[in-house]
Amino acid sequence: MSRQRRALATAVRELRARRGMTQEQLSEAAGRSRGFVAELESGRRGASFEGVAAVAEALDVPMEELGRVFDARLAEQ
Numbered sequence: 001m002s003r004q005r006r007a008l009a010t011a012v013r014e015l016r017a018r019r020g021m022t023q024e025q026l027s028e029a030a031g032r033s034r035g036f037v038a039e040l041e042s043g044r045r046g047a048s049f050e051g052v053a054a055v056a057e058a059l060d061v062p063m064e065e066l067g068r069v070f071d072a073r074l075a076e077q
Helices: 003-018 023-030 034-042 049-058 063-076
Strands: none
Touching: 003 034, 003 063, 023 034, 023 049, 034 049, 049 063
């Protein structure tokens, strides 16, 4: 798994937990399958810009916030 996938996985999981959402709730809000969310959060799957934007919108965070968390997690590796 690449550093970028690991950082994105951690960022999405962290932001979802902050909002008290389940993977199922996030997948429904993002219009994606639960499998997509599970694979994204495990780092087994990357995501297109549209996929990341849908997740950010479903989490009710601006892309900038997702980017900040991503950058912080990437720097920790």
